[in-house]
Each structure stands twice: as C-alpha cells, then as structure tokens.
Amino acid sequence: MTRSTAHESFAGYSIESVLGRGGMGTVYLARHPRLPRRVALKLLNADISAHADLRRRFELESDIVARLEHPGIVGIYDRGTHDGHLWIAMQYIEGTDASRIESRSATVERALRITADTGAALDYAHSRNILHRDIKPANILLSAPEPGRAERAILTDFGIARLLDATSTPTATGTFAATLGYASPEQLCGQPVDARTDQYSLACTLFTILAGRSPFQADNPGQVVAAHLSQPAPRLSELRGDVPTALDNVIIRAMAKQPGERYASCGEFAEAAANALAHQGKTNVYRTAPTVVGPASALRTARPKVEPSNAPAPFAPRPRPAPEPTPPSSVVQVVVTAIMVVIVLTVIVLAYWRLFQ
Template sequence: MRRRVSRWFCGDDFPGPARGGRFGGCGLWVRVVNSSRIVSSKGVGVGVVQLGVNESFADYLIEGVLGRGGMGTVYLAQHPRLPRRVALKLLNREVSADPELRRRFEQEANVVARLDHPGIVGIHDRGTHNGHLWIAMQYIHGSDASRLNPRDVPVDRALRIVSETGSALDHAHSRGVLHRDIKPANILLSSPDTGRAERAVLTDFGIARLLDSNTQLTSSGTFNATLAYASPEQLSGERVDHRSDQYSLGCTLFTLLAGHPPFAATNPGQVVAGHISKPVPRLSSVRPDAPPALDEVIARAMAKRPDERFDSCRELTAAAWESLHGRPPARTAVAPARIAPTALNQNPPSRPSVPSQAAQPARPPQPAPEPAAAGEPSPSSGFRDALGACVLAVLLGCLVAYEVVSPREPVIRAFLADGEPRLAPYAASGVAGGGAVVLLLCGAVLLLARKRLGRALVVLGCAGYLASLAPVRFGYDSPAGTTGWTMAAGVGLLLLTVVFAMSKPTARWLRAGRARR
C-alpha cells in the first residue's frame, strides 16, 4: 500500500505499510495511524481520506474524482439541495490546518465570489468538514487547454480561447483582482453542446491577490506561479499588476499554437533566464500558418518591461485578430479538438488536473450563431482610430494657419527693417515658432504614415511652439495689441494637439500600422 505524502512536505510517495520512520524525501518523521491517515512528527495529518462513489461529504454526494494535486483533490459531486452537479475542491488535512494556507483558500472563495463573468468559474459554497476545507464550484464538463494537440488547433480557435480568457481577466482586473497563474491548465474548455459552441472558462484563483493588498498570503521566499508562464517581474520579486497576467496570457497563446512554452528547457535556470533576458521566439518559425504580424503581437504582450505591453488583454486580443484577418472572426461554432472530453474541472491547487473519468465520445459541432468573442476588434475600431488621426491633422493645420495669420510676421519685418533692439525677443520668437511648425509638419506626415517617431516630433514641436510664445508672456506685445488672443489661441491649440497626439486612438493607429508591417 502506498500513501501520497503532500507536496507541502516534499511531494514524494510514502512507502507504507509500516509503523513509520524517517521519510527519505525530506527527513520528516512520520507514523502510520490507520489505513487512511499518516501523521507527521508534529501530529498533522499528511494524507486525506479517499472518498468513494456515493459517499457523502458535507452533505454532497460524491460521484467521482476529477483531479488530484499536491494540496488536495477535486471531486464531482451532487449538490445536496439543488438538482445540479458541482466541482467539490477538498484540501488535505495538513493544508486545512495551516493558518496561512487557510487564509489563501478562503481568499480564493471570496475573490472568485465577487467576480460575475461567464468566463470565470462560479463559486456556490464553502466550509469546513471533519478538519478539511472545501469549496463547491461551478462544474464545467469538458477538458482544459493544456490537453489540446497544437496540430488540431487552428490559429482562429487559439485566438478565440485567448480572447475569452482575456475578457475574463480584464473583468477581474477591473475589480482589482490579479490571477497570477495564467496557463493552459487553468483554462477550462466546455464541450460543445447542441446549439452552443465551445466556451473557455478561467479557473483556479488559488493564488490570486487583490491589487494594492498588503496582506501576505505566502511564506517568505515562496514562489507561487508556474515557471513556464511567469512574468519577469514575478521572477525578480518586483511589484506586479494586471500586465503580469497579460504576459502569461501571451505565453499561453504561444503554447497553444506551438505545443510548448516560449522558453521551454529542462533546466529551471534556463527558463528564468529566457523570461528575463532572451528575446521572445517567433511563433511563425514553428507554425507556418501563423502570420508574421502575430509574432509582433506576442512579442509586445511578452515585453520585458510592463510599460511596453498592451494596456489591457482586450487590446492584446484585438491586435492578434487584426494581425490574422484585419477584422473580427466569422461568427460560427468552433469545432472541438480531436480528443475525447472528460469530466474534468477546476484543477487541484498547484497541480494541473488529471482526468480520471472514462472518456466519452465528442459530439459533432452544430453550426450556430455565436456572439463575437470578447476582446475582438469591432468593425468601427479602425474608423475611430483613423478619425483620431484626422482630428490630429486638422489641429496641426490650425496651428500652421495660426502662425500665418498671427501678427508676428509684420513685427519680424519691422525688426529687419529698422533693427530696433526692443523687437529682438519677439523676432526670435517668430523664428522659433517657424521651426516648431516645421517639426509639427514633419510629425504630422510621419503620423499619417503610422510612424511612432511622428508622435514624438509633434510633442517636441508643441513644446517649441509654446516656448515661442514666451516673449508675449513677458511683455513684448505685438503692434496690433493682440497679446490676449495670441496666447489663448496658441496655448489652446497646443494643448489639444498634445492630447490627441498622446490619445489611445492615435496609439492604436500607430500600433495597427506597425502590426501590418
């Protein structure tokens, strides 16, 4: 008989039956109490009672095992009062007895319960029974994304999965919640049903945390993310925000299509070095059907610096769709992968789920209308971006016209004619204004050509133009006495130009041009 010793100690098997002794994997002294429980030298149970079919736990009727992990087991169970099945996550006794892990587990229930989104698994109930913490969650019949064969996953389907997951993440981020462990094994895929397409559902918020929370739910030095999908800031111990989840989502997209993580290696040090310092591999080198523009999207999502990534997961998926089609996908049902769906649901903590129920044949997909996946670009997005660029061009034109009709030109001519020193500052401002206008015109041309340098030139030109108004500010009035409207019009146009140059529509306009190249 062999009993599993929890990963809380070292994750190896205990070689019973025996009265006990020193455990070779981690040197822990253990003794066997009975056939279902092993106790450590601290008197803490390191095993969990195995629940069989038709057994009852906290009034839930057990129907089978969905998966096992180092910290607990997930069962398929019948709700005691409602006609529905749930995924019952049951933690091992020693985990339930640890105050830190208890807080983490209770936070998972609290965090997920406040998230109301079709792409996030729902929480029904939680509690403690016979010394075990448990949580009842929404049951998803199907598989998880880690079991997909990349040869059976077209690019469109992978983008749908990532788009729906990204929508769920954006919802969680808007509620101040980070997931911090995005990976294919934590994305459940519901089996296509009659009239319904496959749906991606995000699960396992077990190491999620609230943004700006000061609560420490992990022991010092403990790393709680899957290494292959961890962001550089997670690995270096820096502060993380929603862009860390976006990095992991980019890794997930790469994995779904390539069949392996971006920085796959047998040595953990090489994996860490890849995330921190190596360039992102090009997906198109292993997936010829993936457009090269998608490489740029993934590279930006996985940028080493968080401020170089997309602002949201929605922007990431919108850019991915545009790189593939230049438009949203067709609204048809997605064919399932050629693997038999299993009764698989939420992963046990810290380990991917392992299906244990007998495989069932997949149903053929039924074409049906389906709403566009969240995160895909709308047909009007390109029009809005182009409109923003046009508004910026109009503002630049107004600045040029302002320079032409402003009263500084006669002043410059007067200065050149009689050389009066009092007009020297104003004449210099006219020269500076002309130079600033040249910068603005160059920036406008580059912006319309979707060059990122154009935005920098526009901002520099605006700054130079504002400086050219300094003589008016310090009392060098024009002969026409138009100092007031000169300042008001000039500063107003400059502010509007800077706002539109730095706006999101302009940024999307530039990114779209970069992706097309």
C-alpha cells in the same frame, strides 16, 4: 471519507467521481445536497487544512472568486470546513482544459477565441483590482460545445490570486508564486505586479496552445528563468506555417520584458492578435496544393480533382534561414570565457606548485 470511493457523502454532497488530484488536495464531481446541480467539490488535504497560513489563503481564494460574476470565470457556490478538511463547491464545467489541446490539430482561430475569452475574463477581474497571477493552459477550462452554443473558455484557479490592495495581499512582497514556464519577468524578480503580468502569461499560453510547448524550453529551471529575463519571445511562425508573422509581433509585444511596453489590457492584446490574423487573410491559413504541370500522359493518369474542404490543410514549419555569421559580441564573449578558463587553470597550477615546494 476515504477519498477513493464514489457515492460517498461529504458535507451533504454526494460524491460521484474524482476529477483531479494535486499536491494540496482533491477535486470531486459531486451533487448538491438540495439543488438539482452537479458541482466541482474541492477538498484540501487534512494536513494543509490544519496549516493556518494555507488555510487563510484557501479561504481567501473562495472569497475572491465569489466576488466575481462573469461568464468566463468559474463561479463559487459555497465553502466550509468538514471532517478536518476545508472545501469549496464550485461551478462544474463539462469539457476539458486548454492544456489537453493537441497543437497540430488546433487552428489559429480557435486559439485566438480562447485568448479573447480569457482576456475578457481577466480584464473584468482586473477592473475589480484582482489579479490571477497563474495563467496557464491548465487553468483555462473549455466547455463542451452544445447545440446553439459554441465552446467557451472559462478561467479557474485563483488560488494565488492577489488583491491589488496591499492590505489584503495573501503573499508577502517579493514572494514568487506562479508556474515557471508562464511567469513574467517581474514575478521572477520579485517586483510589483499588475494586470500586465497576467497579459504576459496569457501570451505565453497562446504560444503554448499553438506550438505544443511553452515559449522557453531548457534543461533546468535556471535557464528558463534566464530566458524569461533576457531572451526575446520566439517566433511562432517559425514553428507553424499557418501563423502570420504579424501575430509574432503581437506576441512579442505582449511578452515584452518591461510591463510598460506591453498592451494596455488583455483585451487589447487579444484584439491585436485577431487583427493580425484578419489582415493576413486566408492565404496562409487555408493552403491549397500547388498546380503541377507535366506531360499529357501524366495529366491523364492524375487523380481527379478534389474540392477543398472547410478544414485547414496540414501545415509545415517554414524553412529555417541559413545561420547568420557569429556577431562580434559573441566572439568577444568566447574570448573572455577562454581568458577566464586560463586564469582559473593558472591559479590551480600555482597552488599545486606551492604545495609541492
């Protein structure tokens, strides 16, 4: 197959279009050869299909997901090998994914519904000793709303999923496999991972949906890693005025550096986030313009009153507080750095002096 032309046939499936391409392969929209059903047909590139280790991981992905029967997890219909390619036929979700959500148009309620759906799917997988290990917006599909059925979040891509049973682990201990912007500290350090690892990544995902960026931004990967390991989670309420500060605290706990300080489950995290918004009420989410008192003439020429709609009003970031004085620890760090620079320069000068002597 040329992998570029529609209406071709592959392993009996009729190819309709390309859904996406990646470094490992291509996903097509295809029709099932025997059933009136469209599927997402995932093909691995020929060179990867010939690689024994990657071939084993790909087959394990389909076997893992085939064990999961949950409305919040993409289903697997079939798998096999054809024309030098490994392939999987998966449930096709008509819609988009969470990475395509425009943050400024995303309500807090919608983001929390996506988090709750994904958290329920993860808790189900965790109850069967399966971790995802790569939770991020692009791996959360969003079904298109239909009459009588609201948008649903559906988890996909268990490509690096890991069975908690060590005898079935697809990656060696200490091997890092995740998306850097959403990776937990224990993943980055090569430490043992568990269900709370997925929770950390889910909290990063919630932050990203509402902020339009991942929690830790930096110029190079090393700085992102250092932030995950040492910096506290940023406060979302400083970026969006419609986010209650109570939700900040929930995200900070779910992104705690130590897994033992996080919530007991993804569902508990999602519930805490929903409660934070519920306790806040609608005062922060649905804002109305302040009443302005002015001269009578101004009032007579003012615009007629407009009834508030059900849509949330545009939000603005809360004003940033004045910068605090530099703490003593920062001063000490600056002094130590200056001393180290002086020592290095002294060594260089002495080396040159001895050379010319």
